[in-house]
Amino acid sequence: MRRLLFLFCLLAGCHLGPRYEAPDPAVPSDWKSAPATSLDSEWDNWWEIFGDEQLASLEKLVIENNPTLYIALEKVAEARAVAGVAKSTLYPQVYATPSFNNVDELIKLYGVPESFAPRLKTLTRVQEQMYQLPIAMTYEVDLWCKYRGTYNAAAIYAQAQDEAVRVTMLTLSTELASHYFNLRALDTQIDLLKQIVQLRKESLALVHSSYESGLVSYLDYLQSEKMLADTDAEYQESIRQRALFENAIATLLGSLASEFHLDPSPLWQEPPTIPSGLPSDLLIRRPDLAQAERNMASFHEWIGVAYATYFPGITLTSHLGYSSPDLSKFLTWTGRLWQIGADIVQVIFNAGRNRSYVEAAFARFHEAKGSYEQAVLTAFQEVEDALSNVEQYALQSTDLQNAYRSSQDFFTLSQLRYTKGLVNHLDTLSAERAALDAKRSWMNALGRRYQASVQLIKALGGGWESCSP
Numbered sequence: 340m341r342r343l344l345f346l347f348c349l350l351a352g353c354h355l356g357p358r359y360e361a362p363d364p365a366v367p368s369d370w371k372s373a374p375a376t377s378l379d380s381e382w383d384n385w386w387e388i389f390g391d392e393q394l395a396s397l398e399k400l401v402i403e404n405n406p407t408l409y410i411a412l413e414k415v416a417e418a419r420a421v422a423g424v425a426k427s428t429l430y431p432q433v434y435a436t437p438s439f440n441n442v443d444e445l446i447k448l449y450g451v452p453e454s455f456a457p458r459l460k461t462l463t464r465v466q467e468q469m470y471q472l473p474i475a476m477t478y479e480v481d482l483w484c485k486y487r488g489t490y491n492a493a494a495i496y497a498q499a500q501d502e503a504v505r506v507t508m509l510t511l512s513t514e515l516a517s518h519y520f521n522l523r524a525l526d527t528q529i530d531l532l533k534q535i536v537q538l539r540k541e542s543l544a545l546v547h548s549s550y551e552s553g554l555v556s557y558l559d560y561l562q563s564e565k566m567l568a569d570t571d572a573e574y575q576e577s578i579r580q581r582a583l584f585e586n587a588i589a590t591l592l593g594s595l596a597s598e599f600h601l602d603p604s605p606l607w608q609e610p611p612t613i614p615s616g617l618p619s620d621l622l623i624r625r626p627d628l629a630q631a632e633r634n635m636a637s638f639h640e641w642i643g644v645a646y647a648t649y650f651p652g653i654t655l656t657s658h659l660g661y662s663s664p665d666l667s668k669f670l671t672w673t674g675r676l677w678q679i680g681a682d683i684v685q686v687i688f689n690a691g692r693n694r695s696y697v698e699a700a701f702a703r704f705h706e707a708k709g710s711y712e713q714a715v716l717t718a719f720q721e722v723e724d725a726l727s728n729v730e731q732y733a734l735q736s737t738d739l740q741n742a743y744r745s746s747q748d749f750f751t752l753s754q755l756r757y758t759k760g761l762v763n764h765l766d767t768l769s770a771e772r773a774a775l776d777a778k779r780s781w782m783n784a785l786g787r788r789y790q791a792s793v794q795l796i797k798a799l800g801g802g803w804e805s806c807s808p
Contacts, residue, residue: 355483355484355488355642355643355646355647356639356642356643356645356646357639357642359636359639359640361632361636362632362635362708362711362712364622364712364715366618366619366621366622366719367618367719368618369617369618370615370618370722370723370726371723371726372723372726372727372730373615373726373729373730384398384512385512385796385801386398386512386516388611388613389516389610389611390611393519393601393604394516394519397515397519397588397592398512398515398516400592400593401511401512401515401591401592402508402511402512404592404593404594405511405591405592405593406593407507407511408504408507408508408511411500411503411504411507412504414500414503415497415500415501415503415504417500418493418496418497418499418500419497421493421496421497422490422493422494422496422497424493425486425489425490425492425493425494426490426493426494428479428486428489428490429481429486429487429490430478431476431477431478431655432476432477432478433474433475433476434474434475435472435473435474435475435660436471436473436475437471437472437473438469438471439468439469439470439471440467440468440469440471441466441467441468442466442467442468443464443465443466443467444464444465445462445463445464445465446462446463446464446465447461447462448460448461448462448463467664468664469662469663469664470661470662470663470664470665470666470669470674471660471661471662471676472660472661472662472669472670473658473659473660473661473662473676474658474659474660475656475657475658476655476656476657476658476659477654477655477656478654478655478656479652479653479654479655480653480654480655482650482653483646483647483650484643484644484647485643485644485647485648485652488640488641488643488644488647489640489641489644491640492637492638492640492641492644493637495633495636495637495640496633496634496637498633499630499633499634499637502626502627502629502630502633503626503630505626505629505630505801506626506627506630508801509626509797509800509801510797511591512801513793513794513796513797513801514591515588515591515592516793516796517790517793517794518584518587518588518591519584519588520606520786520789520790520793521580521584521786521790522581522584522585522588522601523604523605523606523786523789524606524782524783524785524786524789525577525580525581525584526581526603526604526605526606527605527606527607527782527785527786528577528779528782528783528786529574529577529578529581529603530603530605531775531778531779531782532570532573532574532577532779533574534775535570535772535775535776535779536567536570536571536574538771538772538775539563539566539567539570539571539772540567542563542566542567542769542772543560543563543564543567546559546560546563547560547563585599585600585601586599588601606782606785606786606789607782607785609736609785609788610785610788610789610792611792613729613792613795613796613799615722615726615795615799616799618719618722621718621719621722621799621800622715624799624800624801625718625799625800626800626801627714627718628711628714628715628718631707631710631711631714632711634707634710634711635704635707635708635710635711637707638700638703638704638706638707639704641700641703641704642697642700642701642704644700645693645696645697645699645700646697648686648692648693648696648697649686649693650685651683651684651685652683652684652685653681653682653683654681654682654683654684655680655681656678656679656680656681656682657677657678657679657680658676658677658678659676659677659678660675660676660677661674661675661676662674662676718798721794721797721798722795722798722799724794724798725791725794725795725797725798725799726795728787728791728794728795729788729791729792729795732784732787732788732791733788735784735787736781736784736785736788739777739780739781739784740781742777742780742781743774743777743778743780743781745777746770746773746774746776746777746778747774747777747778749770749773749774752770753766753767753770753771
C-alpha cells in the first residue's frame with residue numbers, strides 16, 4: 340500500500356504523502372444527564388454568570404499576573420519564531436563574505452626549462468595576496484515540499500500553542516473560581532460553627548449545673564464536654580482549610596501569600612443554571628480538543644517531509660562580486676567575479692534510514708490521532724459527570740433544605756414549649772443545635788453545587804461568546 344502511495348506521490352508533484360482530513364468524531368444527539376440548553380451569550384467572560392464582583396476582579400488579576408499564563412504566552416512566541424526560522428528556508432539565502440589573504444610560502448617548480456626563466460630557481464618563495472568581496476547566494480529548490488512541509492508543521496504547531504494559551508486561561512480561571520467558592524463555603528461553615536460552639540458551651544454549662552444538682556450523671560457531663568471539644572476542633576480545622584485556599588488564591592494571582600487576605604463572605608445564594616449547549620458544540624468550544632487536533636495536523640505535515648527524503652535535492656549557488664590580488668584593481672570592472680553552479684544529490688544507499696524516517700512520521704501522527712480521540716472521549720465523560728453532579732447535588736440540596744426547615748420548625752416548637760414550661764432549656768438548646776447542624780449540611784451541599792457548576796463550565800470549555808449565533 341505504501342509503495343503505491345509512494346508512486347502516487349512521485350507523479351503528483353510537490354505534495355507528498357496522504358492528504359490531511361480533519362477528524363469528524365461521532366457525537367451524541369443530546370446529553371444523557373440533562374437536556375441541552377441554549378448557549379446564547381450574555382457574558383464576555385464565563386464567571387460573569389455568577390454575578391460576583393469580587394470573583395470578577397480576582398479573575399482579572401489572574402489573567403494579568405499569573406506566571407503560568409505568561410509562560411504559555413512565551414511558548415506561543417517561541418513557536419512562532421521557530422515557524423519563522425522554518426519559513427526562511429523557502430527563500431534564497433544571500434550573504435556577503437569579504438576576505439583578505441596574504442600568503443608567503445616556499446614552493447618547488449617542476450618541468451620549467453632553465454632557458455625559459457634562467458634566474459628562476461627550482462626552490463623559490465612566493466608571496467600572494469588576494470582581496471575578495473563576493474555576494475553569495477544558495478537556494479535549494481523545494482520541488483518536493485520538504486521545506487514547505489517543515490514550515491507548515493511549525494506554523495500549525497504555533498496554532499496549537501495558541502490553543503494551549505486558552506487551555507491555560509480556562510484552567511487558571513476555573514481553578515481560581517473553585518478555590519474562591521470553597522473559601523466562601525468555609526466562611527459559611529465557620530459562621531455556623533461559631534454558633535454551634537456557643538450553643539454547646541451553654542449546653543455544657545447547663546449540664547454541669549444539672550450534674551452538680553444531681554439531676555444528670557457524670558457520663559452525661561463528659562458526653563457534653565466531648566461534643567463541645569469535637570465541634571471546636573472542627574471549627575479550627577475549617578479555619579485552617581480556609582487559610583490554605585486563601586494562600587492558593589494568592590499564588591494564582593501572582594501575589595505573596597503572606598500579604599494577601601480576603602475578608603469573610605459566607606455563601607448563601609444558590610448557583611446559577613449553567614447552559615450546557617448541544618454536544619456538537621463541545622468540539623468547537625473546548626480548547627484542549629482544538630490543541631490536540633492542531634498537534635495531529637502538525638505531525639501529519641511531517642509525513643510529507645519524510646517522503647521528500649526519497650527524492651533528489653537540487654541546490655543552486657552563485658557568487659557575484661570582486662576578487663583581485665592587487666588592491667588598485669580590487670573594486671573595478673577588471674576585478675569582477677561571478678560564478679553560477681548547481682548541485683544534485685540523490686541518496687543511493689543509507690541502510691533504510693529514509694524508510695524508517697517515514698515510518699516514524701506515520702507513528703507520531705497515529706499517536707497524535709489517538710491522543711485526540713482519547714481527548715474527545717474524556718471531554719464527553721467530563722461533561723456528563725459534571726451534569727450528573729449538578730443534577731444530583733441540586734436534589735440533595737433540596738432534601739437537606741427540607742430537613743433544615745423541619746429542624747427549624749422543631750426548634751420553634753421547642754421554644755414555644757419551653758416558654759410554657761413543658762421542656763427544660765437543655766432540650767431547647769439541643770433542638771437549636773440540631774437545626775444549625777441541618778443548616779450546615781445544607782450549606783455544605785450548596786458549596787458542592789458551586790463546585791459542580793465550575794467543573795461543568797470547565798468541561799464545556801469556558802465562555803459562551805465563541806458559540807453565539
